[in-house]
Amino acid sequence: xxxxxxxxxxxxxxxxxxxxxxxxxxxxxxxxxxxxxxxxxxxxxxxxxxxxxxxxxxxxxxxxxxxxxxxxxxxxxxxxxxxxxxxxxxxxxxxxxxxxxxxxxxxxxxxxxxxxxxxxxxxxxxxxxxxxxxxxxxxxxxxxxxxxxxxxxxxxxxxxxxxxxxxxxxxxxxxxxxxxxxxxxxxxxxxxxxxxxxxxxxxxxxxxxxxxxxxxxxxxxxxxxxxxxxxxxxxxxxxxxxxxxxxxxxxxxxxxxxxxxxxxxxxxxxxxxxxxxxxxxxxxxxxxxxxxxxxxxxxxxxxxxxxxxxxxxxxxxxxxxxxxxxxxxxxxxxxxxxxxxxxxxxxxxxxxxxxxxxxxxxxxxxxxxxxxxxxxxxxxxxxxxxxxxxxxxxxxxxxxxxxxxx
Amino acid sequence: xxxxxxxxxxxxxxxxxxxxxxxxxxxxxxxxxxxxxxxxxxxxxxxxxxxxxxxxxxxxxxxxxxxxxxxxxxxxxxxxxxxxxxxxxxxxxxxxxxxxxxxxxxxxxxxxxxxxxxxxxxxxxxxxxxxxxxxxxxxxxxxxxxxxxxxxxxxxxxxxxxxxxxxxxxxxxxxxxxxxxxxxxxxxxxxxxxxxxxxxxxxxxxxxxxxxxxxxxxxxxxxxxxxxxxxxxxxxxxxxxxxxxxxxxxxxxxxxxxxxxx
Numbered sequence: 265x266x267x268x269x270x271x272x273x274x275x276x277x278x279x280x281x282x283x284x285x286x287x288x289x290x291x292x293x294x295x296x297x298x299x300x301x302x303x304x305x306x307x308x309x310x311x312x313x314x315x316x317x318x319x320x321x322x323x324x325x326x327x328x329x330x331x332x333x334x335x336x337x338x339x340x341x342x343x344x345x346x347x348x349x350x351x352x353x354x355x356x357x358x359x360x361x362x363x364x365x366x367x368x369x370x371x372x373x374x375x376x377x378x379x380x381x382x383x384x385x386x387x388x389x390x391x392x393x394x395x396x397x398x399x400x401x402x403x404x405x406x407x408x409x410x411x412x413x414x415x416x417x418x419x420x421x422x423x424x425x426x427x428x429x430x431x432x433x434x435x436x437x438x439x440x441x442x443x444x445x446x447x448x449x450x451x452x453x454x455x456x457x458x459x460x461x462x463x464x465x466x467x468x469x470x471x472x473x474x475x476x477x478x479x480x481x482x483x484x485x486x487x488x489x490x491x492x493x494x495x496x497x498x499x500x501x502x503x504x505x506x507x508x509x510x511x512x513x514x515x516x517x518x519x520x521x522x523x524x525x526x527x528x529x530x531x532x533x534x535x536x537x538x539x540x541x542x543x544x545x546x547x548x549x550x551x552x553x554x555x556x557x558x559x560x561x562x563x564x565x566x567x568x569x570x571x572x573x574x575x576x577x578x579x580x581x582x583x584x585x586x587x588x589x590x591x592x593x594x595x596x597x598x599x600x601x602x603x604x605x606x607x608x609x610x611x612x613x614x615x616x617x618x619x620x621x622x623x624x625x626x627x628x629x630x631x632x633x634x635x636x637x638x639x640x641x642x643x644x645x646x647x648x649x650x651x652x653x654x655x656x657x658x659x660x661x662x663x664x665x666x667x668x669x670x
Numbered sequence: 671x672x673x674x675x676x677x678x679x680x681x682x683x684x685x686x687x688x689x690x691x692x693x694x695x696x697x698x699x700x701x702x703x704x705x706x707x708x709x710x711x712x713x714x715x716x717x718x719x720x721x722x723x724x725x726x727x728x729x730x731x732x733x734x735x736x737x738x739x740x741x742x743x744x745x746x747x748x749x750x751x752x753x754x755x756x757x758x759x760x761x762x763x764x765x766x767x768x769x770x771x772x773x774x775x776x777x778x779x780x781x782x783x784x785x786x787x788x789x790x791x792x793x794x795x796x797x798x799x800x801x802x803x804x805x806x807x808x809x810x811x812x813x814x815x816x817x818x819x820x821x822x823x824x825x826x827x828x829x830x831x832x833x834x835x836x837x838x839x840x841x842x843x844x845x846x847x848x849x850x851x852x853x854x855x856x857x858x859x860x861x862x863x864x865x866x867x868x869x870x871x872x873x874x875x876x877x878x879x880x881x882x883x884x885x886x887x888x889x890x891x892x893x894x895x896x897x898x899x900x901x902x903x904x905x906x907x908x909x910x911x912x913x914x915x916x917x918x919x920x921x922x923x924x925x926x927x928x929x930x931x932x
Binding site for chain 2: 265295296319332333334336362363492493495545595650653655662
């Protein structure tokens with residue numbers, strides 16, 4: 265079964281873990297033992313039953329009632345499979361949120377309808393991240409509607425505000441659905457809610473199923489193989505993963521950025537000899553000549569200009585801390601130092617507006633020009649995500665993410 | 671329990687195992703002779719053309735099942751494994767927390783230091799336990815083998831961080847995405863040799879294998895891989911229910927793992 269990976273998004277305390285917990289219970293996807301254990305923990309903490317404890321397994325998470333680190337849980341619903349990725353909503357835990365969300369196919373945003381909660385900067389920041397990561401399907405679950413008597417006006421108000429923000433960041437044209445729920449009371453999760461009479465649409469799980477078509481087309485893209493290493497140190501036997509296209513035995517390939525050329529003598533797919541291999545396959549290629557030692561992070565293709573090979577990239581970055589001192593990026597499995605990290609514009613994530621600036625505030629975004637210490641194989645994120653995205657480090661510690669724009 | 675696309679899982683695991691081999695100078699793998707770590711060895715052989723290009727460590731407390739030792743000898747020979755057996759000192763009264771926590775970790779620390787391993791491949795899966803579900807694919811341990819679970823490294827996309835400033839080592843988890851049923855599906859497809867204790871004898875079988883002190887069999891008539899898969903499709907019981915309960919209590923797993931438990 266192909267699993268749809270759905271990342272949760274949203275401000276801390278808007279109900280992400282509670283929602284997944286109740287979805288696991290309502291769909292029968294969790295053992296009695298896990299539910300019993302969560303009940304016992306709730307009781308020992310003197311609290312009402314908290315379904316979120318099925319996911320929040322660290323003692324610190326349960327005692328402090330907040331998700332510290334990302335986790336995943338699978339749900340089978342009718343004939344579709346989903347893997348929900350829970351993420352922390354807390355601003356200080358952005359690195360853990362990014363770690364979880366980066367594996368998602370689509371997103372489920374929670375916004376609390378409580379009068380004092382609603383849309384926050386963090387809600388918008390999470391949407392900004394989803395857009396950056398190329399997630400283009402979104403469900404917005406307006407949660408805690410029980411706290412406002414399942415008021416349709418509040419639901420509509422949140423929908424209008426979210427849609428206007430999505431338009432600002434260029435998400436508007438994508439598939440977005442709004443569903444009113446109460447995660448804690450399990451209203452409108454897997455059954456139509458009797459308490460939300462004004463809502464005629466699909467319940468949450470049905471909405472997810474209707475969006476779960478994950479067919480990815482290869483757009484007839486040419487061959488690109490991301491190279492990982494040399495087999496037993498032999499410079500004429502390389503292994504890697506096919507990012508796009510098809511590779512055939514006997515073909516001539518160019519290694520980028522080095523420009524070295526070789527002909528393929530043998531292809532092995534997952535250890536077995538084959539005459540060709542396609543996208544997704546992990547392969548070993550036996551070549552007719554040596555292509556050098558430093559091949560990790562290179563791209564092999566039958567087209568000499570399959571991707572970019574320079575040492576300057578323009579990117580959109582989101583930082584989790586202040587950039588200071590030396591910086592580097594990790595792209596396609598290799599870390600490369602930055603000679604120059606030049607901020608051109610700063611983007612206010614809350615409004616989506618950009619201004620000319622030389623610095624980016626932490627937890628904010630910006631457009632940058634990066635000069636790397638050496639040439640790398642890269643591409644625009646939109647064309648080839650695997651070599652168009654990177655992780656950012658400052659003074660050797662994680663500082664954010666970036667996507668190559670041109 | 672959901673069965674996932676095996677080809678996707680297999681390719682991801684091979685990618686991770688190869689990342690381990692290319693990112694570190696001195697990799698080793700842990701092998702308990704259970705279904706998961708044996709599957710990992712089979713995937714490693716696929717990644718490296720029939721070879722397992724790193725040492726395979728068994729932390730032997732001397733109280734594993736006789737079938738397990740026999741299986742170890744047979745497969746080590748068949749797959750030409752560079753097997754390292756390290757004996758951990760066990761006292762008769764030891765069990766659960768004391769045994770899995772301190773005892774095994776002390777033995778592992780010794781051998782890691784002796785050979786200078788900088789990465790250790792461990793075959794845990796996310797669906798085994800809520801704590802394991804929170805793990806990273808590349809997960810650092812400090813000098814004392816501690817897991818800083820409250821401040822894990824970022825792991826965005828497939829950019830596994832191989833950096834280690836703590837003088838410790840990195841745990842590599844290539845099977846994190848597999849479910850229990852996927853492991854059996856792989857064993858079936860690849861005809862992976864498997865410890866006979868997993869199959870039913872006299873109405874009982876072991877679903878999760880530990881040592882003789884802490885593992886109990888479950889009621890089952892599943893005598894082959896197909897029957898095990900059928901059983902798993904409908905079960906509502908946790909996989910590790912036959913393991914000593916104190917390991918599975920609310921926070922004991924987190925504490926054990928923070929101390930270096932695999």
